[in-house]
């Protein structure tokens with residue numbers, strides 16, 4: 001069959017067509033390890049057409065090249081190539097498969113720490129790969145390592161095997177998963193030889209052409225039968241599979257077949273047959289092999305010789321058995337230690353990663369808190385600014401309102417001159433200062449003439465307009481230090497600082513003249529003329545008391561009115577002409 005397939009492939013493949021080369025790579029994968037003969041031929045074929053292979057296919061071929069040396073125990077030859085594939089192929093699937101081969105290689109060369117460390121890496125990398133072949137080879141290797149007696153992780157191995165069963169749907173995948181599941185249960189003591197799982201797994205494997213897997217399980221089953229006291233059944237089973245095992249020629253299985261037969265015959269009391277099969281087993285592996293079969297064979301030999309009374313021979317074999325047993329125990333200890341070492345490393349790295357994660361979490365939380373605090377402080381600052389701005393604006397508004405109210409409290413709203421009360425306050429204070437400073441002052445009381453007629457003729461609003469205009473005309477004749485107040489109705493008071501009686505008279509006349517000569521245009525476009533009578537009192541003659549000055553100025557005003565209006569009358573005690581007549585006494589009311 002294998003030769004036929006090879007010939008077909010060779011004949012039907014033009015040297016430029018790469019597709020059959022790909023098929024050969026897959027066929028080689030399928031042939032290994034059950035059909036070593038076919039595998040060798042496909043490999044040879046591939047090497048003949050190596051120049052047709054792509055870079056990725058060459059890496060695949062390199063992996064296939066490592067199979068034979070490892071299977072034949074030449075671990076050194078394969079190791080460099082396997083590391084090369086892992087590090088440089090750039091193919092995740094090939095990398096997993098090389099890792100699985102390297103684990104086996106490390107395990108058989110007794111570098112157990114490396115083997116378990118690699119197994120851990122493989123399990124971490126495996127979820128990234130979809131290729132079923134990589135899963136089959138990777139999981140198979142890891143589960144076998146967990147099923148080692150010295151490790152005893154049967155439950156974990158069972159869990160992985162069951163995962164494998166659901167993920168690998170091919171008949172080969174099902175075979176591997178079933179065998180590994182049944183072995184995990186067997187090693188854990190959860191099944192006995194009559195369990196249908198053995199038959200099911202065996203038959204799946206035989207259908208899939210996976211003879212080596214079927215044989216591995218059947219050899220385990222035979223050992224279980226012996227342990228259960230069914231040595232005869234074990235012998236029957238072993239003889240039935242012997243031709244196939246010997247045909248495949250896989251040394252560990254051949255040695256295992258022979259030594260198990262030896263154990264079965266010894267159990268039945270057949271010392272000669274037991275001795276023969278045990279010696280055959282040692283002959284297959286050599287006495288120095290690390291396989292378990294050597295120790296088992298020496299045990300059978302020592303017991304068989306003892307049974308037959310050959311004490312010297314028995315002692316001789318017992319010594320060899322003891323030496324093998326000690327070596328096996330040392331080996332088991334090394335495996336257990338390696339597993340625990342790697343497990344601790346993995347746990348410690350996990351804890352470190354968790355601690356780092358927690359540290360990062362704390363950092364993230366403190367960063368978030370800092371951000372929150374920054375945001376809060378920005379919000380607080382914004383709020384503070386808003387509150388300050390509100391207070392500043394409120395204070396500004398209050399200040400302006402206060403100023404407005406103060407102004408309104410002190411001024412006459414119509415003429416904008418001081419109102420009566422404030423004029424008295426300010427005038428009194430100014431007079432006190434002037435008195436202290438011995439500075440002259442004059443007080444004028446001014447009253448518009450016949451103002452009632454304006455109201456009566458033009459209306460109250462026109463009268464208001466005339467009052468406003470009169471105040472403005474008076475104001476223009478005064479200095480900033482002088483005070484003007486509306487004493488009531490159409491009467492104004494004027495305090496002039498730093499002025500003698502002569503100067504006061506001059507100012508009063510200037511005001512009278514300005515009023516008498518300035519026409520006031522009303523809203524109705526009618527122009528009116530207004531005159532005023534003024535009474536003047538001087539501090540030099542009346543004193544600095546406002547009340548006395550007002551009495552004297554009022555008296556003078558009265559005299560001005562009496563005298564015909566539109567004139568200035570000076571207080572009689574002042575040393576100036578008491579009446580200053582105007583140029584035009586009888587001012588017409590309307591222009």
Ligand SMILES: Nc1nc2c(ncn2[C@@H]2O[C@H](COP(=O)(O)OP(=O)(O)OP(=O)(O)O)[C@@H](O)[C@H]2O)c(=O)[nH]1
Pocket residue numbers: 414447448449450451452453455459460461462463464467488489490561565
């Ligand atoms: N339009 C207006 N009229 C006012 C105001 N205050 C007082 N008056 C009027 O001013 C007039 C003053 O009249 P009188 O006291 O008789 O004085 P007069 O008409 O000016 O006559 P003489 O002073 O004697 O020249 C009254 O009719 C008041 O009603 C004001 O604020 N607005």
